[in-house]
Amino acid sequence: MQDIRKVKTERDIQTALLKLLREKTFDKITIADICATALTGRSTFYDHYTDKYALLEQMVAHYTDLFARLMHDRLNVLMSESGDKALIAFYKRLQPQGQAILTLLDVHEENADLTKNIKQELKEEWTHYLDTSDRPSTLPRDFMVFLGTDVVMSFIRWSLTHTVDEAIAHFAGRFRQAMFE
Amino acid sequence: MQDIRKVKTERDIQTALLKLLREKTFDKITIADICATALTGRSTFYDHYTDKYALLEQMVAHYTDLFARLMHDRLNVLMSESGDKALIAFYKRLQPQGQAILTLLDVHEENADLTKNIKQELKEEWTHYLDTSDRPSTLPRDFMVFLGTDVVMSFIRWSLTHTVDEAIAHFAGRFRQAMFE
DNA sequence: AGCTATTTGTCCGGAAACGAACACCTTTCT
DNA sequence: AGAAAGGTGTTCGTTTCCGGACAAATAGCT
Numbered sequence: 001m002q003d004i005r006k007v008k009t010e011r012d013i014q015t016a017l018l019k020l021l022r023e024k025t026f027d028k029i030t031i032a033d034i035c036a037t038a039l040t041g042r043s044t045f046y047d048h049y050t051d052k053y054a055l056l057e058q059m060v061a062h063y064t065d066l067f068a069r070l071m072h073d074r075l076n077v078l079m080s081e082s083g084d085k086a087l088i089a090f091y092k093r094l095q096p097q098g099q100a101i102l103t104l105l106d107v108h109e110e111n112a113d114l115t116k117n118i119k120q121e122l123k124e125e126w127t128h129y130l131d132t133s134d135r136p137s138t139l140p141r142d143f144m145v146f147l148g149t150d151v152v153m154s155f156i157r158w159s160l161t162h163t164v165d166e167a168i169a170h171f172a173g174r175f176r177q178a179m180f181e
Numbered sequence: 182m183q184d185i186r187k188v189k190t191e192r193d194i195q196t197a198l199l200k201l202l203r204e205k206t207f208d209k210i211t212i213a214d215i216c217a218t219a220l221t222g223r224s225t226f227y228d229h230y231t232d233k234y235a236l237l238e239q240m241v242a243h244y245t246d247l248f249a250r251l252m253h254d255r256l257n258v259l260m261s262e263s264g265d266k267a268l269i270a271f272y273k274r275l276q277p278q279g280q281a282i283l284t285l286l287d288v289h290e291e292n293a294d295l296t297k298n299i300k301q302e303l304k305e306e307w308t309h310y311l312d313t314s315d316r317p318s319t320l321p322r323d324f325m326v327f328l329g330t331d332v333v334m335s336f337i338r339w340s341l342t343h344t345v346d347e348a349i350a351h352f353a354g355r356f357r358q359a360m361f362e
Numbered sequence: 363a364g365c366t367a368t369t370t371g372t373c374c375g376g377a378a379a380c381g382a383a384c385a386c387c388t389t390t391c392t
Numbered sequence: 393a394g395a396a397a398g399g400t401g402t403t404c405g406t407t408t409c410c411g412g413a414c415a416a417a418t419a420g421c422t
Contacts, residue, residue, distance in 0.1 A: 005379065007220065008220040043372080185409090212400070371416085372415090377409085383404090
């Protein structure tokens with residue numbers, strides 16, 4: 001059995017960092033800042049993380065993993081012809097973490113770049129999808145991968161700041177189809 | 182110097198109770214419930230409060246006191262002829278605590294009844310105001326006290342669930358004037 | 363460049379929170 | 393009514409977190 005305090009302090013520290021990231025940039029944030037808003041002692045921070053970069057890296061890794069798992073779970077459905085509802089379901093799953101993801105998407109550090117990570121996941125997925133698809137396109141494959149990931153990225157950002165309705169989901173489906181015509 | 186943990190734990194426990202009060206009634210809430218949502222050990226609860234009633238009583242007492250102080254601070258301005266802006270300022274001060282106050286207004290326990298407490302404060306204030314006012318009314322004083330407190334109570338609830346704009350504040354002023362005609 | 367203030371990372375003794383176990387009481391089921 | 397389940401309140405040994413102090417590194421100032 002594991003002590004709740006560990007869970008709680010890490011949650012508090014992570015929440016604190018996210019809050020601070022909405023106020024200032026990562027490099028302007030000090031450990032003392034984090035601990036003050038997390039209501040934890042500064043020495044406690046070092047009991048859990050080696051430095052603020054390690055903290056950020058762990059968080060970005062966590063959300064990268066979350067996104068990847070969520071995407072792979074539903075991928076077959078998402079890429080199908082009638083994937084409108086699946087797309088909505090996908091965003092529903094992302095929604096609760098939405099605020100955290102959105103703030104982290106704007107942070108770009110050496111080993112902690114959620115945008116970069118998600119794009120990488122999307123790129124691999126598009127590549128694999130195009131390679132196995134039985135619907136060839138006249139456009140260069142690399143171009144379609146490039147465009148596809150950026151468009152999906154755009155959809156994600158929009159969906160998390162606003163909400164996904166039927167119309168948006170339907171348009172996403174239409175767009176995917178349009179890429180093969 | 183005092184340990185942050187005390188502050189933090191009590192904050193977490195109180196926030197947890199408020200959250201639970203939005204889901205179920207006070208009597209259905211167990212200590213274990215509170216500790217589970219507060220992420221604290223059950224024994225820790227008893228380090229701070231003798232039982233859940235003591236917790237609620239302390240919280241109600243706190244918000245009663247907050248309201249009373251806020252009211253007395255601005256009373257002279259609030260009761261003046263041009264108190265529209267003062268009224269808005271008053272609600273601005275109440276706003277941050279709004280969610281907590283609103284949930285506690287619906288809880289009615291023996292020694293923990295925020296609605297009752299605030300009404301008492303308002304009653305005393307109206308009584309004192311009417312006794313010292315140089316503008317006599319033909320209506321019975323007790324009736325005016327009764328009506329006045331209920332109307333203010335209504336304004337408070339409405340303002341905290343919605344927002345106070347110029348129109349509402351102005352209407353409140355008009356109403357106060359109407360009571361003397 | 364030199365001086366000061368701030369931040370970082372580490373250490374430690376003491377305080378607070380922890381889980382687990384306990385007896386006791388109330389509620390629910392049968 | 394009697395058994396089972398769940399909530400209360402208390403205790404205690406252990407773990408985690410805390411504040412404070414520290415040297416070293418970094419940033420900001422003049």
